[in-house]
Amino acid sequence: xxxxxxxxxKKFAIPxxxxxxxxLFSAFYIPQTIGxxxxxxxxxxxxxxxxxxxxxxxxxxxxxxxxSRNADWKQSAEKIPxxxxxxxxxxxxxxxxxxxxxxxxxxxxxxxxxxGVFTLTYAFGYAPASEMKGLKIPYMEITAMRECIDDxxxxxxxxxxxNNEVEAIDWQSSEKMYFADIYYEQGVLVDQNINxxxxxAGSCIFLHNWAAPDETSAGCTEMEPVKMKEIINWLDxxxxxxxxxxxxxxxxxxxxxxxxxxxxxIIY
Numbered sequence: 686x687x688x689x690x691x692x693x694x695k696k697f698a699i700p701x702x703x704x705x706x707x708x709l710f711s712a713f714y715i716p717q718t719i720g721x722x723x724x725x726x727x728x729x730x731x732x733x734x735x736x737x738x739x740x741x742x743x744x745x746x747x748x749x750x751x752x753s754r755n756a757d758w759k760q761s762a763e764k765i766p767x768x769x770x771x772x773x774x775x776x777x778x779x780x781x782x783x784x785x786x787x788x789x790x791x792x793x794x795x796x797x798x799x800x801g802v803f804t805l806t807y808a809f810g811y812a813p814a815s816e817m818k819g820l821k822i823p824y825m826e827i828t829a830m831r832e833c834i835d836d837x838x839x840x841x842x843x844x845x846x847x848n849n850e851v852e853a854i855d856w857q858s859s860e861k862m863y864f865a866d867i868y869y870e871q872g873v874l875v876d877q878n879i880n881x882x883x884x885x886a887g888s889c890i891f892l893h894n895w896a897a898p899d900e901t902s903a904g905c906t907e908m909e910p911v912k913m914k915e916i917i918n919w920l921d922x923x924x925x926x927x928x929x930x931x932x933x934x935x936x937x938x939x940x941x942x943x944x945x946x947x948x949x950x951i952i953y
Contacts, residue, residue: 722943723780723802726754730926732805732892732916733946734906737933739788740773742901746908748919749946758946762915767908771901772796774932778878778886779803781943788935791877791887791904793837798904798930799877799890802943805926808917809891810871811863821921827869832859833889843878843888860889867894871913873920875906875928892916892928906930 724731729751736744746767749758775791776783777799783790791799809825810817817824825831830849834841839856848854862869872893878886887904895907906928908916920926931939939945 723782724927724929724943724945725780725804725925727925728927729753729924730919730921731758731946732926732928733949734767734769734928734930735933735936735949736769736774736931738773739775739932741932742769742771742773743767744769746906746912747946747949748916750924760946760949761919765908765912766898767906768895768898768901769798769906769930770796770904774798774800774930777801777803777890777930778883779876780927787938793835793885793887794903795887796901796903798902798906799875799887800930800932800935803928803930804876805873805892805920805928806876806922807874808872808920809862809869809874810917811869812871820917821923822873822917822926823922827862829861829863831862832856833862834859835888837885842884843882845874867896867910868907870894870910871917873917 731749733747733749734744735747744767745764747760747764748762750761751758772795775789775795775797776785777791779799779801780803781801788800791797807823807825808820809827811827814824814826830847831845832848833845834843834856836842836856836858841851841856872891875890875892877890878888891905892913893905893907894910894913929945936945940947
């Protein structure tokens with residue numbers, strides 16, 4: 686996993702108590718899905734991550750755009766290599782329905798990246814918000830007080846908390862993002878298991894920097910820092926961007942039903 690958040694222009698003011706804001710903001714991010722597809726009709730940006738099997742820890746990330754809900758998806762950048770959780774993939778909790786007969790369901794601490802469809806509503810990083818005003822997606826500056834709570838027993842489970850703004854610290858485990866070196870220097874929050882939050886269904890999932898291409902994560906999707914920066918600058922909140930993570934086999938199963946981008950040159 687990894688933890689981050691992001692900042693944007695002044696219209697994206699981030700309230701002081703950010704965890705509550707995440708849930709409230711997401712509640713108004715209403716997916717307008719079409720038919721059997723979990724992809725919102727108003728989505729015009731997709732990040733698609735594909736691997737060659739459920740146990741793979743490496744894959745490729747593709748970016749797509751479309752002009753309207755009835756338009757074809759067009760690839761907008763070259764594919765880039767990524768690394769995933771040390772134990773591959775399991776179904777996360779997002780916009781999609783879960784079929785546990787074809788893939789296990791993600792649990793806390795399983796070392797698996799979430800498969801499925803997830804909204805992307807925030808970016809984050811160590812840079813001051815004042816330096817990130819050109820973004821088209823909300824941004825949160827990560828400070829020494831910011832923690833992502835992965836303790837299943839905490840009332841703040843799977844939330845980003847300023848530890849000096851709670852009445853009592855009730856967690857025994859968390860990700861102290863500011864002290865994660867290059868990993869959380871920049872990233873994007875993946876809306877996995879957030880609305881509602883289910884205890885034990887996985888926490889603190891992000892897109893973020895890698896330190897090296899031969900490593901694995903605890904469940905996040907990592908990539909080269911220059912590519913992470915490129916993606917943060919590309920994302921547009923008004924385009925209702927989503928992340929789709931699948932194996933190549935699942936991609937073939939859901940390609941038609943979900944209306945996924947076609948004609949992808951998949952080479953491993």
